Each structure stands twice: as structure tokens, then as C-alpha cells.
Amino acid sequence: MSGHDTLPPLWRLNVYRLALFVAAMLGWHVLTQSKILPPFFFGEPLKVFAQIWKWFSSGSIYPHLAITLLETMLAFFGGTLLGLVAGLWLGLKPTASALLSPYLKALNSMPRLILAPIFAVWFGLGLWSKVALGISIVFFLVFFNVYHGVREVNPVVLANARMLGASKRQLLRMVYVPSAMTWVFASLHNAVGMAFVGAVIGEYLGSVKGIGYLILEAEGIFDINAVLGGVITLTLFAYGLDMIVTWAERRLLRWQPN
Amino acid sequence: MSAPAVVLRDISCTFPPSSRGGQPYTAVRDVSLTIADGEFVSVVGPTGCGKSTLLNVTAGLLTPSTGSVDIFGESLSGLNRRAGYMFQAEALMPWRTAIQNVMAGLEMRGIDPVESRTRATEWLSRVGLRGRGDAYLHQLSGGMRKRVALAQILILEPQILLMDEPFGALDVQTRQLMENELLALWSANRKSVIFITHDLEEAISMSDRVVVMSAGPASRPIGEFPIDLPRPRDVAEIRLTPEFLKIHAAIWETMRDEVLKGYQQHERA
Numbered sequence: 184m185s186g187h188d189t190l191p192p193l194w195r196l197n198v199y200r201l202a203l204f205v206a207a208m209l210g211w212h213v214l215t216q217s218k219i220l221p222p223f224f225f226g227e228p229l230k231v232f233a234q235i236w237k238w239f240s241s242g243s244i245y246p247h248l249a250i251t252l253l254e255t256m257l258a259f260f261g262g263t264l265l266g267l268v269a270g271l272w273l274g275l276k277p278t279a280s281a282l283l284s285p286y287l288k289a290l291n292s293m294p295r296l297i298l299a300p301i302f303a304v305w306f307g308l309g310l311w312s313k314v315a316l317g318i319s320i321v322f323f324l325v326f327f328n329v330y331h332g333v334r335e336v337n338p339v340v341l342a343n344a345r346m347l348g349a350s351k352r353q354l355l356r357m358v359y360v361p362s363a364m365t366w367v368f369a370s371l372h373n374a375v376g377m378a379f380v381g382a383v384i385g386e387y388l389g390s391v392k393g394i395g396y397l398i399l400e401a402e403g404i405f406d407i408n409a410v411l412g413g414v415i416t417l418t419l420f421a422y423g424l425d426m427i428v429t430w431a432e433r434r435l436l437r438w439q440p441n
Numbered sequence: 442m443s444a445p446a447v448v449l450r451d452i453s454c455t456f457p458p459s460s461r462g463g464q465p466y467t468a469v470r471d472v473s474l475t476i477a478d479g480e481f482v483s484v485v486g487p488t489g490c491g492k493s494t495l496l497n498v499t500a501g502l503l504t505p506s507t508g509s510v511d512i513f514g515e516s517l518s519g520l521n522r523r524a525g526y527m528f529q530a531e532a533l534m535p536w537r538t539a540i541q542n543v544m545a546g547l548e549m550r551g552i553d554p555v556e557s558r559t560r561a562t563e564w565l566s567r568v569g570l571r572g573r574g575d576a577y578l579h580q581l582s583g584g585m586r587k588r589v590a591l592a593q594i595l596i597l598e599p600q601i602l603l604m605d606e607p608f609g610a611l612d613v614q615t616r617q618l619m620e621n622e623l624l625a626l627w628s629a630n631r632k633s634v635i636f637i638t639h640d641l642e643e644a645i646s647m648s649d650r651v652v653v654m655s656a657g658p659a660s661r662p663i664g665e666f667p668i669d670l671p672r673p674r675d676v677a678e679i680r681l682t683p684e685f686l687k688i689h690a691a692i693w694e695t696m697r698d699e700v701l702k703g704y705q706q707h708e709r710a
């Protein structure tokens with residue numbers, strides 16, 4: 184089976200990856216230049232990158248980028264922390280979790296983007312309404328994973344720690360939290376993307392700053408190249424944040440095989 | 442005379458039926474067993490007869506449906522703080538290295554980390570794992586993990602050792618090494634041991650007394666055999682002596698029917 188083939192070495196893989204990127208861009212360029220795809224709707228790669236270059240070289244994008252990143256970070260860390268605490272707590276309290284579980288499931292299945300206008304009313308059009316939207320998405324992602332992680336703790340490992348003399352707090356620190364970590368990281372990769380979604384959608388629906396606002400503005404004057412430039416910039420930063428999560432995961436989950 | 446280390450009095454354990462229905466299951470019924478201070482007792486019996494259940498009761502992890510447990514003359518409620526329990530299944534914390542696992546109990550007692558580390562290093566070499574302390578569990582073999590588990594418990598110097606088929610997964614040579622090692626550690630500092638095994642030869646060669654359980658359900662001890670073989674023993678050599686073979690034949694006589702019964706019960710289940 185081809186799945187058992189050994190991978191090419193990393194440098195060669197990276198060359199292939201770069202080639203793939205260049206080919207895609209070239210295809211985009213040729214298709215829009217020859218008008219097979221209308222540039223008005225599909226943009227032109229050279230102009231898109233020129234736009235991105237202009238934003239960064241003139242520095243005009245930095246205030247927008249800063250605010251979007253700040254919103255994303257606050258939503259990511261806030262939502263993760265709240266999800267962690269709530270997941271641990273409910274995971275350890277069967278009665279409370281039985282009581283709350285239908286409500287939590289209902290809240291989770293509610294499309295939370297609908298809350299954006301409500302948050303705008305509550306928190307205004309500034310930073311906090313976007314953070315609230317992001318948190319409302321990230322929280323549930325992390326919460327359900329931690330909750331499962333706590334419930335799936337290996338009962339023998341738990342009994343062993345108790346026999347060794349662990350207090351309640353020590354059980355939490357030495358068994359529950361590390362055991363739930365695998366699940367937490369599985370959710371954090373999604374959470375990064377979702378924190379960006381919360382921030383950008385929030386900005387898109389009403390704000391005066393941020394990448395979402397920039398995209399909205401470009402759309403207003405049908406500048407498809409600037410819209411795509413904003414999207415690509417966001418993608419790069421989301422990818423960067425995801426790599427940071429991967430790095431932290433490697434360090435914290437070093438004990439796992441592979 | 443000091444109080445016996447463990448007294449199990451009329452212990453019965455009935456498990457409620459599973460949520461999918463069925464009957465409640467009585468694993469053990471009216472089990473009474475006394476382990477003297479410093480005595481090494483093995484419990485043998487067919488699979489599923491309730492050996493682990495009895496150990497869980499002695500550890501205080503499982504409250505029996507009826508009956509009571511005395512530990513050194515005091516009635517047991519909650520966890521048995523004087524016992525070290527080596528579980529049948531893997532019980533180490535996979536997110537800790539070997540040495541961090543061995544240190545865990547000392548850490549929980551608030552002992553200075555530097556001192557814990559020194560003592561854990563000693564114990565690792567005592568169980569033959571010198572220099573492997575920084576390995577994570579998945580980097581160790583099954584037998585090595587068993588030795589880490591042994592060190593993790595012995596470092597706390599419990600007065601009672603509960604061991605549930607500790608060497609079941611090892612090859613014959615390693616197993617005999619570990620058995621001799623355990624006997625040496627035990628005779629240096631006599632603790633009370635309840636040692637569960639499937640292996641009658643292992644039971645006889647290690648113990649002062651062998652308890653044979655009947656097949657489940659409602660299992661109970663059906664025979665107790667004092668083993669008056671001289672100590673110190675070498676577990677490999679002692680198996681070749683005529684005294685050993687005589688005891689073996691006597692116990693096997695009692696066990697054979699029960700093993701068959703236990704096997705048939707499992708076939709039906």
C-alpha cells in the first residue's frame with residue numbers, strides 16, 4: 184500500500200510545497216489575466232500582494248491588525264480559561280453536570296453568531312463586543328473537551344494516585360488536569376480559528392477598526408483585491424497562532440508516543 | 442501479641458446489575474481471612490472468582506456489601522492508609538517519567554523534592570532501572586513498567602503490601618529475578634503481604650501460606666495451606682525439592698475442580 188511509503192526528506196517536501204504554491208498562484212494569474220475568470224470577481228494575485236505590501240510598508244494596516252489580534256487573543260485565552268475551569272468543575276460534580284447538561288447542549292447548538300448584535304448592544308461597538316462573541320464560541324469548544332477529558336480519566340490511575348496518598352487538590356493537579364490536556368489541545372486548534380471568526384465577524388457587523396472593518400470597507404467600493412488581501416493576511420496570522428499552539432502542545436504533551 | 446495486620450470478617454460483595462439489566466452479581470460471599478503482621482500470604486483461584494475484589498476491599502477502595510475489615514486492630518473506613526497497592530492493570534501516570542512516578546507518593550506527602558529525587562533514584566536502581574529514570578512510560582517495556590510500579594509503592598514503606606498478579610506479564614527469567622528480589626526486600630523488612638497470582642508454583646515458592654478460592658459466583662476460600670519451607674528461599678531452586686512437589690500436589694488436588702468450574706462458568710457467560 185502506498186500509505187507505507189516513506190516520506191521524502193523535509194527539505195524536498197518544502198520544495199514541493201513551495202512549487203505547489205507557485206503553481207496555484209500562477210494558475211490564478213493566468214486564468215484572471217486571460218479573462219477566463221473575470222478579475223472583477225476573482226481579483227488578481229499581483230494586485231492582491233501589492234495591496235498587502237502597501238498596507239505593511241506604509242504601516243496603515245497595523246492599527247487594524249493590532250486590534251483584531253488583541254480581540255482574538257482575549258477571546259482565545261478568556262474562552263480557554265473559562266472553558267477549562269468550567270469543564271474541570273462540572274466534570275467533577277456529577278449532580279451539577281446532570282442538572283446543567285441539557286442547557287449547555289442547547290446553548291452549544293445555538294448558532295452563536297446571532298448573538299453578535301446583542302453583544303453590540305451590551306458592550307458597544309468597541310473591543311469588548313468582539314471579545315464576548317469570540318469567548319462565546321471558544322468557551323464551548325474547550326469546555327466540552329475538558330469535560331470529556333475529566334470523565335475519561337483512567338479509573339485505575341486515579342485509584343492508584345489515591346492509594347499513594349493524593350489529596351483532592353493533588354488529584355486535580357497530578358491526574359485530572361494532565362489527563363484532560365490531550366483533549367484540551369485537540370480543541371485549541373479549532374479554538375484559534377474560532378477566536379478569529381468571532382473577532383472578524385464582530386468587526387464586520389459593526390466597528391470602526393480591525394481587519395474585518397477593512398474588508399467591509401473594501402467591499403463597499405468593490406475592491407476585491409483588498410478584500411482578498413485582508414483574507415490572506417488573516418489566514419497567515421491564524422496559521423501562525425495555530426503553530427504556536429502546536430509548539431506548546433509538543434512541549435506539554437511530550438510524554439505521548441510520537 | 443500485636444494485632445493482625447488484616448482481618449477480613451464475613452465479607453460479601455454484590456455488584457448491582459448493569460444498566461442494561463440482568464441480575465445482581467455476588468462475587469464473593471462470607472469471606473473471612475486473617476493476615477498476621479509480617480506474614481506473606483498468597484491467594485490463588487480461578488479467573489473471575491473475586492481476588493481483585495477482595496484486594497479492593499482491603500485497600501478501602503470498595504465498600505463490601507456486608508462484613509468488616511480491621512487493619513492492625515482498627516476498623517477500616519475510607520482508604521487504607523497503611524497499604525501499598527500494586528494494581529493488576531497499568532496504574533502509573535503516563536504523563537510522568539519513571540522517576541517522577543516513583544517520587545509521586547513522596548511529593549504528595551510534601552517531602553523536599555531534592556530528597557525525594559535521591560530516594561527515588563535509589564529505588565530505581567534497586568528494581569534494576571538505574572539510568573532509566575527520565576524515560577516516559579511508553580519508552581519502557583511492560584516488565585520495566587511493572588518495576589516502576591513496584592518502586593513507586595515500596596518507596597513509601599507501607600506496612601501492608603497488596604499485590605495483584607504483579608509479575609503476570611513477565612517472562613520466566615525476569616519473573617524469577619523479580620520474585621527473588623521481592624523476597625529479599627520483604628525479609629529485610631517484614632511487611633504483611635497479600636499476593637494474588639494465577640501461578641500456583643509462584644504462590645508456594647514465595648508465601649508463608651496459600652489460600653485457595655472457589656470458582657465464582659459467591660466465591661470463598663476453600664483451603665488454606667501453610668508453607669513451611671525454609672527461608673531464605675530461591676524461587677527457582679525450591680521448585681525442585683520434594684517438599685515443594687508434595688505441597689503442590691496437595692493444593693492442586695483442591696484447586697483442579699474449581700479451575701474447571703470457573704472455566705465452564707466463563708464459557709457460559
Ligand SMILES: Nc1ncnc2c1ncn2[C@@H]1O[C@H](COP(=O)(O)OP(=O)(O)OP(=O)(O)O)[C@@H](O)[C@H]1O
Pocket residue numbers: 456457466468487488489490491492493494495529657
Ligand atoms: N464493578 C463491578 N461491577 C460488576 N461486576 C464486577 C465489578 N467488579 C468485578 N465484578 C465481577 O466480579 C467478579 C470478580 O472480579 P475480580 O476482578 O475480583 O476477579 P479476579 O479473581 O481478580 O479475576 P482475575 O484473576 O481474572 O483477575 C467477576 O465476575 C467480575 O465480573
Ligand SMILES: [Mg+2]
Pocket residue numbers: 492493494529605
Ligand atoms: Mg483480578
